[in-house]
Amino acid sequence: MASINNLISSAELREELQRLSTVTTRLKGSILFRRGDNPLGLFLVRKGRIGLCLDCETEAYPVRMLGPGAIAGLPASVSGNPYSLTAEVLQDSELAFVPRHLVVSFLKNNPILGFEVIRMLSSEICDTRSVFKAKASNLPATV
Numbered sequence: 607m608a609s610i611n612n613l614i615s616s617a618e619l620r621e622e623l624q625r626l627s628t629v630t631t632r633l634k635g636s637i638l639f640r641r642g643d644n645p646l647g648l649f650l651v652r653k654g655r656i657g658l659c660l661d662c663e664t665e666a667y668p669v670r671m672l673g674p675g676a677i678a679g680l681p682a683s684v685s686g687n688p689y690s691l692t693a694e695v696l697q698d699s700e701l702a703f704v705p706r707h708l709v710v711s712f713l714k715n716n717p718i719l720g721f722e723v724i725r726m727l728s729s730e731i732c733d734t735r736s737v738f739k740a741k742a743s744n745l746p747a748t749v
Contacts, residue, residue, distance in 0.1 A: 616722045620675070623650055626712060627702035638678060638693035638701075645682035645689055647705040651675065654699025658691045671696065681727060683709045 627650065632638065638649055641661055649656070656678050658670040670691075672678055682689045683706045704712075713720040 616719065619719045619722045620650070622712065622716070622719060623648075623677075623704055623709075624702055626708045627704045629700065629702050631698070631700050632695045634695055634698050636695040638695065639682075639689045641690060641692045642688050645679065645686065645706050647703055648677055648679040648683040648709060649693070650677055650702040650704070652700040652702055654695065654701075655697040656699060656701075657694045657696045659694070660691060677726075680723065681730070684713065684723065684727065686710075 629652070632654075638656065639646065651672050651674050653674055656672045656676070658672065658678060659668075678693045679689060681687075683704075686706070713723060
């Protein structure tokens with residue numbers, strides 16, 4: 607399993623998302639959302655561990671583990687596109703859920719914090735591309 611930091615670096619952003627959220631607990635093995643589902647919102651991990659994966663773990667995209675301070679479901683909540691990954695609770699967890707409509711409204715009304723979200727999404731894209739580039743450099747040449 608791979609570990610990627612999806613921590614919110616801005617205390618202000620974390621506090622605002624917490625303010626909009628409803629706290630919930632989920633048991634190990636629970637599915638928060640599945641790849642292809644319409645986005646309901648995002649989850650902030652307060653305690654526990656969440657795994658993000660394609661429909662199955664692959665060498666090209668291993669399970670990403672998220673712990674306290676991380677967000678699951680941010681890209682879909684911002685874009686409105688279906689979730690691109692499945693989120694499974696790996697350890698009993700306490701989560702803060704923010705419905706998509708509140709995420710979108712919040713970002714429209716807080717452009718400075720919106721740029722923090724853009725920075726987080728851009729960083730995720732760069733990290734993913736780096737992983738694929740590293741994998742591609744180890745592949746045999748094709749004609």
